[in-house]
Amino acid sequence: MTVSNSSSENFRFALRVYWEDTDAGGVVFYANYLKFFERARTEWLRALGFSQEPMRSVERAMFVVSETAVRYLQPARLDDWLEITVRLVEQGRASLAVAQQAWRAGPGTAPQLLAEGTIRIGCVDVQTFKPRRIPAGILERLGA
């Protein structure tokens, strides 16, 4: 997979690196890639037709992250334009896993892979945090 891959199986979300994302090393603080990955997953779900706020208030269901494995390859810097990809790699009734990558993009530069990882997500009840089935509507769309 490359960032220029037009395959429909990879969702892509672009963002800018701001001061808030960086640390005194002059680069993006490593924990913030998890934020970037989450923004992309949120927009991926939205593109599939789901907002997490109604899912929470109406269905009383919520996605929580149960496992993350991330490799940090190259640092991103202030003002960088990043593209974050999302690819569904595993799907169960109450959980799913996505592979995600962060690429440095932008005009006139070859795309460069900065970080990549796998994020495992479970669906839980908003009150008890006990695992529960992913709402049927979402399961259907994911399967499509």
Place this chain on the structure above:
Amino acid sequence: MTVSNSSSENFRFALRVYWEDTDAGGVVFYANYLKFFERARTEWLRALGFSQEPMRSVERAMFVVSETAVRYLQPARLDDWLEITVRLVEQGRASLAVAQQAWRAGPGTAPQLLAEGTIRIGCVDVQTFKPRRIPAGILERLGA
């Protein structure tokens, strides 16, 4: 000023509220409006033709915030679509002040003012943090 005002004196920047922005109160953590305001100022400067990274590495100059005054009127929530405005209200040789607002926007809803404030910014040397003149190129564009 309203969010639908098309006057060129107000720069506008849109963003989505993600999980990372919220707190256990179910709303955007108040300190994060300062991040939203900063993203908008960064894009405002970029729209004027300036990136802060070259300003830092080449001119050895950096903008730092010296004063903030913010009123929080209504809470923003997960998935909200916000518009952040920037309006230059004061300009000196080494500092400037901008008035900023955060509006809840989005299709089918009347814009609602969530937070507003004034941010004072000074230009400093990247090493010493001593005040210095704003680079001439930026001063010119701001004045325009």
Place this chain on the structure above:
Amino acid sequence: MTVSNSSSENFRFALRVYWEDTDAGGVVFYANYLKFFERARTEWLRALGFSQEPMRSVERAMFVVSETAVRYLQPARLDDWLEITVRLVEQGRASLAVAQQAWRAGPGTAPQLLAEGTIRIGCVDVQTFKPRRIPAGILERLGA
């Protein structure tokens, strides 16, 4: 007031600056002083005998910040040891205001004032976000 002042009217809370607090300027990101101030207020309330979590789940009340005014005087850096002060300056039935300061402290260095401001806080219902009286127990202790 100085950081070595032992007056009982100033509550003090100490913290360390970590990577997460800094930005690419090499110093603490200015919005993070609001986090530091909040940590100190939380511990100040705890020292008065109140935890916000039971206040939220039992009394269904929550403090929200309605206004902040902060001046940033000197930058804090990685590894700095800070002392954050809290002083109640105004108290109503549904709101209060505190003056807060951030000092660089640590062995062998004269305390240095880095940032200071006033934070106005309102008590609201956790569901509606409508203003409500501060729980009686807290009002009493604040008044003492």
Place this chain on the structure above:
Amino acid sequence: MTVSNSSSENFRFALRVYWEDTDAGGVVFYANYLKFFERARTEWLRALGFSQEPMRSVERAMFVVSETAVRYLQPARLDDWLEITVRLVEQGRASLAVAQQAWRAGPGTAPQLLAEGTIRIGCVDVQTFKPRRIPAGILERLGA
């Protein structure tokens, strides 16, 4: 290993969960465990006699995280008192790996494991981000 284990091989660092750490799910935002882990590693290095700021400004060396693998088991909530452990599990000339855990602690409650993971760290030059030997003084202490 348990949190009450007094073995010298596990460094422990305690912290409180504040509003800034939580999200609209009512619990600690998962990316923030990486911040907690980093605070603990910083204090672990400090306990071994090293501050990262002089390492950066004098030795021109910096630790960067190259890989993280974390499992999130139970959610932490506002006001929770956490203990974060650090255990060196691998040591090379330019990199090391630590196993870290986050436990809910506090008076009157049995310790509960909330999250655990392995963090791989590399030593790099502060300018080029190229791998370099860990400063000799640190290597010695780690080996001890």
